[in-house]
Amino acid sequence: MADYVIETNNLSKIYSKNKVVNSVNMHVERGKIYGLLGKNGAGKTTTMCMLLNLTYPSSGDIYLFGKNPKVDSGESYSKIGSIIETPGFYENLTAYENLKIIAKIRGDYDPYHINSVLKMVNLEDAKSKKYRDFSLGMKQRLGIAAAIMHSPELLILDEPINGLDPFGIKEIRALLKRLAHEFGITILISSHILSEIENIADVIGFMDNGVLIEEISKDDLYSRLNKFVEFEVANVDLAVNIFRELELKENEDFTVSGNTICLYTHLELRDKFNELFVKAGIDVRKLNLCEENLEEFFTRFVSNN
Amino acid sequence: MLTFIEIEFLKLKRSKIFLLSLMGAILPPLLMFIAVTSFDEGQTFEALFSNVNMYMSAMFAVLIFAIIISYLFGREYNEHTLKTMLTIPISRGKFLMSKYVMFLVWILMLTVVTSVSTLIFGFAAGLEGFSVNLFIDSFAQLLYANVLLFLTFSPFVFLSLFITNMVPAMVGGAALSLVNLMVYGQNWAPFVPWVCPYLIASGEIAQYATSISVSYGVILATFVIGLAVSYIYFTKKDVAL
Numbered sequence: 001m002a003d004y005v006i007e008t009n010n011l012s013k014i015y016s017k018n019k020v021v022n023s024v025n026m027h028v029e030r031g032k033i034y035g036l037l038g039k040n041g042a043g044k045t046t047t048m049c050m051l052l053n054l055t056y057p058s059s060g061d062i063y064l065f066g067k068n069p070k071v072d073s074g075e076s077y078s079k080i081g082s083i084i085e086t087p088g089f090y091e092n093l094t095a096y097e098n099l100k101i102i103a104k105i106r107g108d109y110d111p112y113h114i115n116s117v118l119k120m121v122n123l124e125d126a127k128s129k130k131y132r133d134f135s136l137g138m139k140q141r142l143g144i145a146a147a148i149m150h151s152p153e154l155l156i157l158d159e160p161i162n163g164l165d166p167f168g169i170k171e172i173r174a175l176l177k178r179l180a181h182e183f184g185i186t187i188l189i190s191s192h193i194l195s196e197i198e199n200i201a202d203v204i205g206f207m208d209n210g211v212l213i214e215e216i217s218k219d220d221l222y223s224r225l226n227k228f229v230e231f232e233v234a235n236v237d238l239a240v241n242i243f244r245e246l247e248l249k250e251n252e253d254f255t256v257s258g259n260t261i262c263l264y265t266h267l268e269l270r271d272k273f274n275e276l277f278v279k280a281g282i283d284v285r286k287l288n289l290c291e292e293n294l295e296e297f298f299t300r301f302v303s304n305n
Numbered sequence: 306m307l308t309f310i311e312i313e314f315l316k317l318k319r320s321k322i323f324l325l326s327l328m329g330a331i332l333p334p335l336l337m338f339i340a341v342t343s344f345d346e347g348q349t350f351e352a353l354f355s356n357v358n359m360y361m362s363a364m365f366a367v368l369i370f371a372i373i374i375s376y377l378f379g380r381e382y383n384e385h386t387l388k389t390m391l392t393i394p395i396s397r398g399k400f401l402m403s404k405y406v407m408f409l410v411w412i413l414m415l416t417v418v419t420s421v422s423t424l425i426f427g428f429a430a431g432l433e434g435f436s437v438n439l440f441i442d443s444f445a446q447l448l449y450a451n452v453l454l455f456l457t458f459s460p461f462v463f464l465s466l467f468i469t470n471m472v473p474a475m476v477g478g479a480a481l482s483l484v485n486l487m488v489y490g491q492n493w494a495p496f497v498p499w500v501c502p503y504l505i506a507s508g509e510i511a512q513y514a515t516s517i518s519v520s521y522g523v524i525l526a527t528f529v530i531g532l533a534v535s536y537i538y539f540t541k542k543d544v545a546l
Contacts, residue, residue: 045546052392054544077394084392085546088385092319101312105393130319146389 003030004066005154005186006051011060013046013210021046022210023060028154028188028203033180034215035201036190037298043210044190045085048158051188052082065153078106081152083160087143091132095123095142098131102146114149121145122171136163144172148179155179155187161196173200194294208302225292226300229263229270231277232286236261239282242273259285309403310410313377322376329369330415331422333360338426349434350427354443355507357423362450363489363503364482366415370458371478373411375465377404382469388544397540405462405532409455416451420444446506453502456524459531466539495520498527 006028013021021043028034036044049055051062053069062069064076089098096114103109118124121141126134134142140163147155155176161169177200179185191197197204204221206213216224233239236259240250243261248254253265263270270287277284292300317323334357341353381387390400424440465474485500494500495513501520504510510517 049544049546052388053394054388054391054546056541056543074394074396077392080392082392084388086385088387088389090316090380090386091384093316097315097318101315102389102393104308104312104315105390105395107308 002027004028005030005064006034006188007063007066008047008051009061009063011047011050011062012058013043013050013055014058020210021050021057024207024210024212026205026212027215028186030186031180031184032202033176033187033189033200035197035204036188036207037194037197037204038190038192038207039302040192042192042207044192044207045158046210047207047212048082048084048156048188048190051156052080052084053077054084078150079153080156081147081150081154082156082158083140083143083147084156084158086136086162087139087146089131089139089142089146092130094128094130095134095138095145096127098142099146099149103149106150108150117145117149120148120175137165137168140164141168141172144175148185151183153185155185155189157187157189159191160189161191161193169196176200194298198294206298206301213301221294221297225294225297226264227267227289227291229267229273230286230288230290231261231263231273231284232259233261233277234259234283234285235281238280239277242276242280242282262290306403306406309399310407313403313407313410316380322372326369326373326411326415327418329365329372330361330418333357333365334419334423334426336360337423338430341430341432348432350432350436350439351434353427353430353432354423354439357419358443358447358450358507359503361419362447362454362506363485363500366451366454367482367485367499368475368478369415370408370412370454371461371474371481372471374408374458374461375471375474377408377411378462378465379469379471379474382545385546388546391544398536401462401536401539405459408458409452412451412455413448416444416448420447450502450506453505453524454499456528457498457502457531459528459535461531463531463535463538466535466542469545496523498523 004027006026008024008026011021011024012019024047036047038044046055050057065079067076069076095118099114099117100109103114115124115127118127121144123138123141123145126138131142140160144160147157161172164172176187176189180187189200201218203215203217205215231239236256239261240256243254248265250256254261254263263273267289270289274284274287337353337356341348381390391397420443427435461474464477481499488494488497488500492513495504495510495515496519501524504513505517505520510520
């Protein structure tokens with residue numbers, strides 16, 4: 001039986017008749033990086049807020065570490081580190097002082113540990129700088145420092161790479177992978193940047209209009225990416241007529257865009273189709289066997305659902 | 306709770322509002338010092354202490370307390386720190402209570418600042434009639450008035466949770482100060498929660514036909530209603546990001 005760190009059962013949130021999260025059944029396995037992927041307004045942040053008890057669910061249940069957090073007096077929450085949207089810190093205080101406040105409340109204040117966490121997120125030189133003078137990327141990194149400072153078992157990160165430059169993204173990505181794979185920390189990370197989720201996640205949850213459409217492991221996802229053959233021809237109309245004569249349907253078996261025809265079925269017959277085009281006097285300029293990328297898959301997946 | 310107070314103090318580091326509140330606490334003694342030196346008003350320490358206590362607890366404190374409340378609670382929303390604090394985690398009830406306690410501690414500090422600065426300005430103006438007992442009595446009167454006033458500010462806690470911007474608190478505080486001035490001396494002054502504290506602490510309540518217990522009741526009712534409403538609102542409402 002799978003060991004789920006997060007499990008939700010028909011979790012829903014309604015804001016004035018608008019169901020922003022609709023019967024979400026999420027399963028985040030221990031030690032995995034779970035990427036929650038969806039457009040802006042898909043319900044990712046609200047779902048995460050409900051998991052963190054910042055927003056109260058309208059209906060449904062949440063189980064953290066196998067327990068209902070309502071009945072374990074918040075014990076589960078102490079094992080979680082989180083960032084929701086832009087991190088919030090006291091602007092008049094320095095990075096160090098902000099972390100000190102959090103550590104004091106947790107009862108585990110240790111100056112050496114705060115310094116080592118700041119070093120881990122490359123903020124050791126900015127530890128005495130006031131938060132109001134931080135760049136967005138530095139704020140995100142301080143948010144990550146605060147989230148991992150108490151060595152949590154679960155990290156809930158809502159768009160944590162927002163505002164980071166490419167080097168920062170690379171660093172944080174490496175850090176999160178290390179936390180998950182070396183330290184066994186389970187990570188739930190949301191993003192609307194598909195490539196980022198593809199890069200980091202072991203399991204991807206597709207969310208749209210408040211609905212968690214499906215949870216797919218990355219291996220499973222790759223096996224489900226559509227393959228297609230791309231023909232670039234000189235005479236598209238003639239080539240399309242040939243496909244029609246072979247009872248292939250437009251927008252089902254193939255699509256047309258400019259001088260390019262994308263064939264999604266009967267891929268194994270691509271050389272025969274090429275022969276037919278050549279025999280009909282059609283100049284075939286390009287013939288590629290392609291694979292759908294995550295962006296195309298997501299677009300197709302969401303529109304199909 | 307001590308940790309929470311320590312943390313609240315840390316949050317005030319480099320805070321301009323904290324310094325402004327201290328300046329606000331010094332303002333009534335300063336104004337009275339100017340009045341004494343320029344217009345020969347109140348040539349004794351007794352008159353100075355009495356005037357400062359009246360202006361402070363019936364007028365300036367109302368405005369200053371409204372700003373403090375708004376800052377203490379509103380900044381957690383405006384600086385988006387509430388989500389950080391609550392996910393540490395801290396129970397919402399405990400968080401709210403720590404803010405109330407910090408508000409009380411802040412008031413105690415302002416009371417000390419007002420009393421000590423009055424003393425300093427009194428000596429600077431060369432007033433006569435100082436005694437340690439007079440100072441202690443005056444300090445106790447101001448402290449009592451401010452603590453009672455603290456109780457009447459729980460509805461402001463709700464307002465600052467509901468409207469997190471500081472501007473309404475400043476306008477509201479200023480308006481309430483003016484209302485206090487208008488109400489002071491009226492027959493129904495003992496029924497107004499923000500006037501009662503000064504009337505009770507100064508003993509002026511005896512000049513009114515209304516029983517002192519009615520004023521205590523008004524203060525207590527205001528406190529309980531404000532506390533209940535702010536607690537329910539804060540614990541039941543989703544955290545704004």
